[in-house]
Every structure is written in structure tokens, then in C-alpha cells.
Amino acid sequence: MLILASTSARRREMFARLGLDFQALDAGVDEHVDTFASPADYVLTLAKRKAAAVIGRFSPADLVVAADTVVSCDGVIFGKPRDAADAHAMLAKLSGRGHEVLTAFAIGHGGALFAEAVTTEVFFRPLSAEEIDGYIRREAPFDKAGGYGIQESAGFFVSRISGSFDNVVGLPLAQLELALRRVFGLSLLDYQKKA
Amino acid sequence: MLILASTSARRREMFARLGLDFQALDAGVDEHVDTFASPADYVLTLAKRKAAAVIGRFSPADLVVAADTVVSCDGVIFGKPRDAADAHAMLAKLSGRGHEVLTAFAIGHGGALFAEAVTTEVFFRPLSAEEIDGYIRREAPFDKAGGYGIQESAGFFVSRISGSFDNVVGLPLAQLELALRRVFGLSLLDYQKKA
Numbered sequence: 001m002l003i004l005a006s007t008s009a010r011r012r013e014m015f016a017r018l019g020l021d022f023q024a025l026d027a028g029v030d031e032h033v034d035t036f037a038s039p040a041d042y043v044l045t046l047a048k049r050k051a052a053a054v055i056g057r058f059s060p061a062d063l064v065v066a067a068d069t070v071v072s073c074d075g076v077i078f079g080k081p082r083d084a085a086d087a088h089a090m091l092a093k094l095s096g097r098g099h100e101v102l103t104a105f106a107i108g109h110g111g112a113l114f115a116e117a118v119t120t121e122v123f124f125r126p127l128s129a130e131e132i133d134g135y136i137r138r139e140a141p142f143d144k145a146g147g148y149g150i151q152e153s154a155g156f157f158v159s160r161i162s163g164s165f166d167n168v169v170g171l172p173l174a175q176l177e178l179a180l181r182r183v184f185g186l187s188l189l190d191y192q193k194k195a
Numbered sequence: 196m197l198i199l200a201s202t203s204a205r206r207r208e209m210f211a212r213l214g215l216d217f218q219a220l221d222a223g224v225d226e227h228v229d230t231f232a233s234p235a236d237y238v239l240t241l242a243k244r245k246a247a248a249v250i251g252r253f254s255p256a257d258l259v260v261a262a263d264t265v266v267s268c269d270g271v272i273f274g275k276p277r278d279a280a281d282a283h284a285m286l287a288k289l290s291g292r293g294h295e296v297l298t299a300f301a302i303g304h305g306g307a308l309f310a311e312a313v314t315t316e317v318f319f320r321p322l323s324a325e326e327i328d329g330y331i332r333r334e335a336p337f338d339k340a341g342g343y344g345i346q347e348s349a350g351f352f353v354s355r356i357s358g359s360f361d362n363v364v365g366l367p368l369a370q371l372e373l374a375l376r377r378v379f380g381l382s383l384l385d386y387q388k389k390a
Contacts, residue, residue: 174354
């Protein structure tokens, strides 16, 4: 059985799009991290915490995948915005420059836990205050790290990226697949629904 | 009025996602290009041909946008695959390496025609013959240059990109917006539906 320990609709859609047969659930962990050495350390801590929280509910033969995503800009981690003013401040800060999006995924299987962090550079074209406000009104991006969702109309803000696109959406599928093969001898495709 | 001279469902979805009020139509041009200096020259020729074919049907005050997208690998242009075997050959060729996706957009407005080509590098992880076949069965990518659509489950093949993601989908929205502003003093946001 494949378990996705995530409340993110985007991550669930990514698994569904691949035709995977999986169970999604909320890991229900405290998402506060007291101290961390780097943004990568931060997302690795949370992804591992989420996987560890659910792994005991399943058989070691099952495959548990958890993930955490943040936006990092000038060493500051942007989580989910509190309100429209906070989202506006985040997007204004990201306007006309590059930032990093980090996702860590954690894989639990056979009593072992493996985690990896993937970084993508994202560059925004210059944004006007009006278009930021229009975007926040239209999309209400309060459940998204950094206040934007690259897979919806905020893609319009992005002039280019360097790295995995899926990683910005919330789960770097190709890297997850390669880790599954390398570390566990498994493939996501083993969990595709039978035709 | 904003006119999108394209039959591509992906391009229409991109405009719709931005909340634009636009009319989409088929430029209905011959897509054969006899000679071309480069892949960029090829897509520029077709994008301009598509815009030129429809521009006379509208007022010069209207804004016409056309585009063409190809995959280029080792100097060979991959268009839409003829059949499953052709799609398989294209994807096998792209496996485990990088290739380029080029989109040219052409803008017609006020009697002028402006065109620009944008290139994105896309890297595929190694693919097995079985997963290529499964993908072709599931997605039937016969209307997509290179035999894949990055916005659906072929995203699973892509380990990273360098450049615009929208460009790979079929229309580099940020670059289109910047060209509209720079060349014509216009913005796509001028064509958003009134709330």
C-alpha cells in the first residue's frame, strides 16, 4: 500500500495524475521547528517528522511518503502567509528577482526512513502592486508557501526556473522515483492502478 | 479584443487561468516549413504565419497572439508524433538526457507584427520502455510536440528544466507580457474579465 502523509491538494493531484492507487492522510504533526542549520535542514526535519508520525500505523511492507515545502529568500524562510497583507509583503519581496523553493521528501519502508531535500531556483519578473493584489483576490494563496502557487495563475509571474518544476508545486516526482529505486528497489509505477 | 490564434487546448487554458476575456480560433495555416536556419527560425516562421493569417479579420486596435512550439534534440526538430511507434521513438531518444523546447509567439497589433522565440532546456531522467509505453497508452500524446505534455503525467519524466515552464507547455506568459509592455505599451491584464 502507498500512503501519502500530506494534506496538500497539489501533492494528492500529482499522485492521482500518475494513476497511483494511494491513501492520503494528515500526519497531524506540530510544524514548528525551533532551530535549524539551513532551509534544507528545516524541510528535512519536517518531512521526516511527518513520515515518522504515521509510519507506525502501517505495515513495514507499506510505502509512506511525506514532504514539506518552503520558499527561501535571502536566508529567510517564507511559510504560508497569515493574511492578504502578509501574502502581499511576500510577493513584493519576490518581485523582479530570484528565490529558492525547497521540498524535502521522506520515504518510510521496511523499517527504514530515507529523506532528501531538492532545491529549485525560481525567478519572478517585476510585479506591480496592482497585479499582486489582483492575484491575492483571485487565488487566495493562504495555504501556499511564499504566497503563490506556480501551477495556477502565479505561473504568469515566473520568467524562468532552474531545477524541478514539480518540486515547486510540492513534490519532486522524478527525484522521488530515483530515490525509491536506488534506496529501496521500488518504483511509484508499482503502485499504479490496474487498468 | 484579444484573439488567440491557436488550436492548442493548453494555450487556451493558460489564457483562461489568467481570467482573460479572449476569442480563440484556428489560424488554419499550412504548417510545412521548407527551409529554416535553426529551430528558432522554424518556430518564428510558423508563429508569424499564424498571426498574419488571422490579423486581417480583425481591427488593428485588436490584439492577436499566435504561437508555435517544437522540441529540438541534436539539431533535429520533433513535431507531433504520427502514431504510437513514432511517439515511442521520440521519448526513447529524449530519455536520460537534455533537449530544448522552443516556442515562438507572434503579436499583431496596430498594423505591426512582433515575434520572439524562447528556449527552455528540459532534462529527462532515464525511462524504461515499459513506462514509455504506459505513458503513451494513458495519455495518447499525439497532439504534442516531442510526444509529451509536461503539464500532465510526463512531468514525472522531467528531473529539471532551465528556463520558462510555460514555454514548454506552449506559451511563455511572462515573456509575452514583457514584450507586450515593451513593444506595444499593452498588458495581458488589460484583457482580464471584469469582476
